[in-house]
Amino acid sequence: MSAIEKKILEQIIDLHETPQGAYNLRKNGEGVERHSSANIEIRPKKDKPGIDIFVKPGTKGESVHIPVIITETGIKDLVYNTFDIGEGADVLVVAGCGIHNPGQKTSQHDGVHNFIVRKGARMRYVEKHYGQGEGTGKRILNPQTIIEIEEGGTAELELVQIRGVDSTKRTTTAKVHKNAHLVVTERMLTHGEQLAESEMIIELVGENAAAQVISRSVAQDQSKQVFYPRMVGLAKCRGHVQCDAIIMNNAVVRAIPEIAAHHEDANLVHEAAIGRIAGEQIIKLMTLGLSEKEAEETILAGFLS
Amino acid sequence: MLELKNVSFEIGDSAIPIIKDVSLTLENQKLYVITGPNGSGKSSLAKIIMGIYRPTSGKIYFDGQDITDMGVTERARLGIGFAFQNPPRFKGISVGSLLRIASSSEKAAVGCNYLFDVGLCPKDYVNREVNNSLSGGELKRIEIATLLNRTLKMAIFDEPEAGIDLWSFSKLTETFNKMHEKKDSTIVIISHQERILNLADEIILIADGYIQRKGAKEEMLPDILNACDCNKNCIERMEIGDECN
Ligand SMILES: Nc1ncnc2c1ncn2[C@@H]1O[C@H](COP(=O)(O)OP(=O)(O)OP(=O)(O)O)[C@@H](O)[C@H]1O
Ligand SMILES: [Mg+2]
Numbered sequence: 001m002s003a004i005e006k007k008i009l010e011q012i013i014d015l016h017e018t019p020q021g022a023y024n025l026r027k028n029g030e031g032v033e034r035h036s037s038a039n040i041e042i043r044p045k046k047d048k049p050g051i052d053i054f055v056k057p058g059t060k061g062e063s064v065h066i067p068v069i070i071t072e073t074g075i076k077d078l079v080y081n082t083f084d085i086g087e088g089a090d091v092l093v094v095a096g097c098g099i100h101n102p103g104q105k106t107s108q109h110d111g112v113h114n115f116i117v118r119k120g121a122r123m124r125y126v127e128k129h130y131g132q133g134e135g136t137g138k139r140i141l142n143p144q145t146i147i148e149i150e151e152g153g154t155a156e157l158e159l160v161q162i163r164g165v166d167s168t169k170r171t172t173t174a175k176v177h178k179n180a181h182l183v184v185t186e187r188m189l190t191h192g193e194q195l196a197e198s199e200m201i202i203e204l205v206g207e208n209a210a211a212q213v214i215s216r217s218v219a220q221d222q223s224k225q226v227f228y229p230r231m232v233g234l235a236k237c238r239g240h241v242q243c244d245a246i247i248m249n250n251a252v253v254r255a256i257p258e259i260a261a262h263h264e265d266a267n268l269v270h271e272a273a274i275g276r277i278a279g280e281q282i283i284k285l286m287t288l289g290l291s292e293k294e295a296e297e298t299i300l301a302g303f304l305s
Numbered sequence: 306m307l308e309l310k311n312v313s314f315e316i317g318d319s320a321i322p323i324i325k326d327v328s329l330t331l332e333n334q335k336l337y338v339i340t341g342p343n344g345s346g347k348s349s350l351a352k353i354i355m356g357i358y359r360p361t362s363g364k365i366y367f368d369g370q371d372i373t374d375m376g377v378t379e380r381a382r383l384g385i386g387f388a389f390q391n392p393p394r395f396k397g398i399s400v401g402s403l404l405r406i407a408s409s410s411e412k413a414a415v416g417c418n419y420l421f422d423v424g425l426c427p428k429d430y431v432n433r434e435v436n437n438s439l440s441g442g443e444l445k446r447i448e449i450a451t452l453l454n455r456t457l458k459m460a461i462f463d464e465p466e467a468g469i470d471l472w473s474f475s476k477l478t479e480t481f482n483k484m485h486e487k488k489d490s491t492i493v494i495i496s497h498q499e500r501i502l503n504l505a506d507e508i509i510l511i512a513d514g515y516i517q518r519k520g521a522k523e524e525m526l527p528d529i530l531n532a533c534d535c536n537k538n539c540i541e542r543m544e545i546g547d548e549c550n
Contacts, residue, residue, distance in 0.1 A: 289382050
């Protein structure tokens with residue numbers, strides 16, 4: 001594996017070697033390495049590009065890593081991944097995509113992820129997006145996440161876009177059943193001329209379903225961000241949407257949270273705030289000996305942590 | 306030693322005078338308490354020493370060095386510290402990491418002990434975020450702990466007692482006392498509290514942007530506590546048909 005590939009892998013899955021357990025590495029539009037474990041099976045799809053991932057019921061404490069890397073210019077990759085998290089399982093799924101674009105042409109990865117989290121199962125899903133490369137070619141990532149959580153199941157989605165992605169349009173669709181629980185945390189940093197759009201539709205369909213969306217973003221330079229989280233309560237349920245953005249330079253941030261109740265016991269709340277870094281915060285950290293730049297970086301890193 | 310020479314400070318476009326021709330010497334290892342009415346300029350004076358406000362005229366010397374044009378960071382690195390009257394909150398930054406930022410590396414490991422010194426149980430707080438979930442008094446005590454956590458030549462506390470409960474308050478005065486006995490740093494406390502005034506070697510009384518008086522606690526305290534010799538309240542004054550002056 002080249003140094004660039006290693007660096008990208010480290011950025012998106014925090015590992016520089018092949019991890020233990022089930023693993024699938026996709027590079028420049030093709031699956032290049034794959035292994036299943038005793039409880040987690042990965043199978044290539046027959047009808048379209050992508051993989052099916054089956055986690056056996058009751059599998060506990062295991063993880064599956066499925067990184068995607070693009071290191072060439074002019075790649076347009078569309079992939080469909082389906083996850084079946086068996087009853088009572090408790091697993092970690094680490095996805096993520098890194099693009100190193102060395103040339104002038106656009107490189108793009110559109111991942112369509114379909115999840116079913118079965119009865120009483122628990123899944124933590126971590127997806128990091130990252131871009132780099134000296135070329136002028138754009139780096140584009142358009143992930144689609146579709147998730148259904150069955151009775152008593154729990155899913156935590158951590159969606160992170162670190163740096164260097166020129167354009168992203170992410171859509172997240174969720175259906176949360178009886179006593180099931182969904183937490184979506186989104187962290188985003190855009191800079192330069194980047195564009196980021198995030199749209200979510202979360203339906204709370206079962207009694208005592210609960211969902212929480214916590215979105216934190218930083219928009220720098222001329223970048224633009226749009227957030228459109230929607231939470232729909234169709235039963236006795238609880239939902240909370242929170243969008244919090246730090247705006248800098250000449251960036252533009254729009255946050256349009258929507259809550260819709262179709263049941264008298266639906267309890268839905270949204271909060272949205274956009275603002276610059278408070279001058280007081282910077283000064284406070286400077287009085288502890290940090291330079292102005294260090295203070296700013298510390299505040300942003302904390303905010304996005 | 307810190308010296309202010311004819312320091313004045315005006316604010317805004319209309320140049321409202323806030324600090325007026327203040328000259329002041331603060332000696333090493335002494336504990337000073339600055340007191341005075343609300344809006345008299347106490348916090349402004351502290352911010353001038355920290356470099357947060359720049360004086361409109363006058364000079365500031367620290368251990369003989371002219372620091373008038375020095376920024377906040379540089380002054381912090383020289384060993385000046387300031388605990389805010391109204392500390393800011395930080396989303397996503399934990400109490401532990403704030404203390405780590407504050408402390409010089411060699412003391413970082415013992416950082417949590419200082420939470421104890423302000424009456425907070427370290428294990429309950431190190432991982433808490435310094436965000437809106439902290440109560441006013443908790444935030445204030447964490448602010449004080451960040452200062453205790455540093456090796457300072459001059460530590461300035463702006464109304465450390467504000468919002469702090471009785472139990473933590475005793476702990477706090479004890480902490481100031483110990484700090485003073487160790488004689489590592491000059492301590493400046495802005496306060497309206499008699500028990501804090503009692504800790505002072507010297508008291509500085511500020512009114513309307515001036516230093517009205519400065520002197521040993523023994524001379525100052527009786528006058529300050531009896532500043533108004535009217536000991537009747539409004540209702541009593543009406544009853545006797547008299548106004549005190
Ligand atoms: N940034 C500012 N902008 C406008 N006015 C200010 C500013 N800072 C201080 N002032 C004014 O300067 C005066 C002194 O304020 P300062 O905060 O120093 O008072 P203080 O003595 O600390 O009062 P307190 O006991 O209420 O804390 C006040 O009239 C205040 O309104
Ligand atoms: Mg004040």
